[in-house]
Amino acid sequence: MAADAAETEYTQGYDFVVVANRLAVNRITQEDGTEDWQRSPGGLVTALAPIMAASEGAWVGWHGAPDETLEPFDHEGMHLHPVPLSEQEVEFYYEGFSNGTLWPLYHDVIARPLFHRRWWDAYRRVNQRFAEAAAQVAARGATVWVQDYQLQLVPQMLRDLRPDVKIGFFNHIPFPPPGLFAQLPWRHSVLRGLLGADLIGFQRDSDARNFQRAVRHRLGHYIKADQIYVPLQEEDDAGSQIPGFSADPSRGTAPRQLSAPAPGSHRVAEARAFPISIDTDTIVDLAGREDIIARSKEIREELGNPETVFLGVDRLDYTKGIRHRMKAYEELLHDGDLEVGQACLVQIASPSREGVESYQRLRDEIELTVGRINGEFDTMGHTAIRYLHHSYPIEEMVALYLAADVMLVTALRDGMNLVAKEYVAARKDATGVLVLSEFTGAADQLRQALLINPHDIDELKAAMVKAAQIDPDDAKKRMRSLRRQVVSHNVKRWAQDFLDRLHHL
Ligand code: G6P
Numbered sequence: 001m002a003a004d005a006a007e008t009e010y011t012q013g014y015d016f017v018v019v020a021n022r023l024a025v026n027r028i029t030q031e032d033g034t035e036d037w038q039r040s041p042g043g044l045v046t047a048l049a050p051i052m053a054a055s056e057g058a059w060v061g062w063h064g065a066p067d068e069t070l071e072p073f074d075h076e077g078m079h080l081h082p083v084p085l086s087e088q089e090v091e092f093y094y095e096g097f098s099n100g101t102l103w104p105l106y107h108d109v110i111a112r113p114l115f116h117r118r119w120w121d122a123y124r125r126v127n128q129r130f131a132e133a134a135a136q137v138a139a140r141g142a143t144v145w146v147q148d149y150q151l152q153l154v155p156q157m158l159r160d161l162r163p164d165v166k167i168g169f170f171n172h173i174p175f176p177p178p179g180l181f182a183q184l185p186w187r188h189s190v191l192r193g194l195l196g197a198d199l200i201g202f203q204r205d206s207d208a209r210n211f212q213r214a215v216r217h218r219l220g221h222y223i224k225a226d227q228i229y230v231p232l233q234e235e236d237d238a239g240s241q242i243p244g245f246s247a248d249p250s251r252g253t254a255p256r257q258l259s260a261p262a263p264g265s266h267r268v269a270e271a272r273a274f275p276i277s278i279d280t281d282t283i284v285d286l287a288g289r290e291d292i293i294a295r296s297k298e299i300r301e302e303l304g305n306p307e308t309v310f311l312g313v314d315r316l317d318y319t320k321g322i323r324h325r326m327k328a329y330e331e332l333l334h335d336g337d338l339e340v341g342q343a344c345l346v347q348i349a350s351p352s353r354e355g356v357e358s359y360q361r362l363r364d365e366i367e368l369t370v371g372r373i374n375g376e377f378d379t380m381g382h383t384a385i386r387y388l389h390h391s392y393p394i395e396e397m398v399a400l401y402l403a404a405d406v407m408l409v410t411a412l413r414d415g416m417n418l419v420a421k422e423y424v425a426a427r428k429d430a431t432g433v434l435v436l437s438e439f440t441g442a443a444d445q446l447r448q449a450l451l452i453n454p455h456d457i458d459e460l461k462a463a464m465v466k467a468a469q470i471d472p473d474d475a476k477k478r479m480r481s482l483r484r485q486v487v488s489h490n491v492k493r494w495a496q497d498f499l500d501r502l503h504h505l
Contacts, residue, residue: 010164013139014058014079018048019130019158021094021150023061023082025075037075041394043418044147046279047491051499053077058137060130066090072137083133085126092122095355098150104358105184106149106176107319107413108439111358113183120186124153127193131157138165143502146197148172153189156196168502169197172276173415174441175207178214191215195230199502201274203415203441208273215271220254222261229257229266270505274498275441278418280490283425286398295395296402303403304382306344308468311404313397313419314411315352316389318362321410321437321454322349326369326385328410328460333377333384337465341382345408346400350391363389401426406433406467409440410454416441420449424486430479433467435460445485448478 018024024045025037039045051057058079063070066087073080085093096119105113131154134144145168146154155167181187191214194200202208208226215221215228222229286292303309310329314320329345332338349366353359370387377384392400401407407423417440424434424446436442436449443451450463 010138010140010142010162013142014056014137015139015142016051016055016057017060017134017138017142017144018052018057018147019060019134019144019151019154020044020147021062021098023063023080024049024059024078025063025080027063027065037073037080039076043276043278043491046282047495048145049076049078050492051495056139060133060137062094079137081133081137083126083130089122089126091355092116092119093126094150095353097123099353099356100358101184102149102152103173103319105180106173108174108176109180109183110412111318115183115185117185124189127151127153128157130154131161134158135161138162140164142166143168143499145170145499145502153193154196155200156193159196166502166505167197168199168201168498169194170201170274170276170498171207171415172203174204174413175202175210175214177210178217181210181214187214188218191218195219195221195228195269197269198505199498200269200271201498202271203273203275204444205273207415207441208271211271216256217253220256222257222259224260226270226272228269228271229261230269231261231266268505270501274494274501275445275489276416276418276494277486277489277491278421278425279492280421280425280487282394283398283422284428284487286395287402287426287428289395292395292399293402295399299399299403303344303346303386304341306342306382308338308343308406309404310343310345310406310408310464310468311400311423312345312347312349312408312410313400314347314349316349316359316363316366317352318358319411319413321412322347322366323369324412324454324457324460325408325410326366326373328457328464329385330369330373330377331457332461332464333373337461338468340377340379340384343468344383344386346386346388346404348388348390348392348397348400351389397422398426401432404432406435406464408464409434409436409442410452410460411437411440412454414440414442418442420446421486424479424482427479427483430476430483431472432479433470433475434479434482435463435467445489446482448481450478 024040026040028036028038030036060081062085063082069084070082100114104111138144141164143166147170155169212223370385374384401423409417409420420436420442434449436451437454438451452460452463
């Protein structure tokens with residue numbers, strides 16, 4: 001379906017538009033050498049695909065290759081609208097501002113955020129391009145759902161172009177406390193960008209509160225029961241005030257508005273938590289498949305049938321606490337609390353953001369640590385850490401979840417952590433123990449996990465030992481309760497809750 005906005009006045013556009021940095025499909029090369037597209041395996045795509053198919057849906061996003069312009073195309077009931085990025089935009093907007101500035105700033109400055117004006121300029125330019133693409137494909141009165149920190153300016157930019165559409169935004173990563181957010185030289189522009197949405201969703205209540213506090217403190221807006229009163233005349237000044245000069249339009253703090261503004265002088269944006277989940281049905285089905293159960297047994301055999309298999313599954317990212325986990329494990333081996341052969345740690349570290357320096361450094365550090373630990377503790381027949389720097393298909397992941405006695409999620413800060421939920425969903429017989437960092441969004445819902453502070457290495461060690469030796473009844477009780485939570489809150493329900501609320505506003 002063509003969607004030429006000018007000619008059709010949006011009557012032929014799409015009723016439901018998702019805007020995300022990445023498109024919902026990956027390019028694959030077939031055996032005969034031809035290229036094709038395959039739907040991305042992530043939970044977000046799985047949750048939104050049926051909604052797309054049922055309601056004339058379009059997905060706007062970058063297809064992952066620099067310097068390539070692709071025509072829009074349809075795939076499995078979804079209209080895909082690729083947004084091109086030049087090689088320099090990949091460097092400045094994606095690797096730079098998104099993953100060298102916002103990512104570390106929003107994750108408690110675990111790594112130092114870098115503030116470069118040329119990165120910000122690219123971020124604004126690319127956000128404008130995404131907003132224009134969304135404006136082009138959306139039907140009159142459509143619902144547009146913008147995803148994540150790479151696109152925080154899109155809601156207001158889109159509202160300026162298309163005041164007729166309903167705009168939702170969901171932040172998949174944490175929103176930082178005001179004291180950290182204050183470091184961002186362009187903090188006002190980011191807040192105004194987000195406030196262009198009718199509904200702004202966060203993972204945790206604490207994220208929504210951090211955002212509200214930043215808005216109150218920086219912009220002075222009146223806020224009552226998650227509703228932010230956005231003055232209408234402010235909507236004009238979200239961009240740069242001086243041509244060619246990219247500083248934030250207003251600085252410092254604003255006087256706080258203490259009572260509700262006069263009717264007609266504002267619009268309302270709601271900010272609250274909608275904790276995301278996983279496609280539980282798919283994981284549960286895979287966990288019951290004969291071949292996957294057989295594969296999980298094979299994995300344990302390949303590891304030499306240790307009594308306790310510890311498992312870590314992460315993108316290779318400094319937020320995940322992989323080093324803390326390894327330090328705890330190394331000390332346990334050193335002190336004789338665990339023994340190689342009896343215990344094994346499988347660490348899957350999927351390659352991520354390899355163009356960003358802090359990720360390159362992290363990889364070197366992790367690989368040095370793995371080499372050191374294995375060099376010291378391996379025996380001829382058994383390894384201390386089986387480290388795999390690969391991504392695996394979901395079938396193999398579920399086999400790994402089934403093979404693991406203990407899942408280690410030790411993130412120093414994580415918006416949600418879906419791996420924790422996948423592990424729980426896969427443990428159909430209610431065996432297995434989840435060790436979970438309290439700094440993940442998942443910790444708000446998975447209260448029966450062994451909750452730990454990953455900075456407290458002694459606490460982490462104690463939890464790992466407890467997990468290895470846990471009384472099976474205690475483990476079952478905990479896992480049953482965790483499973484009840486995960487099974488009743490799948491990602492489809494998350495999407496529906498968000499969209500229902502957006503339509504209600
Ligand atoms: C996190 C972010 C996503 C991002 C994903 C993978 O989960 O919230 O927006 O897509 O990491 O990172 P990448 O940089 O490869 O898109």
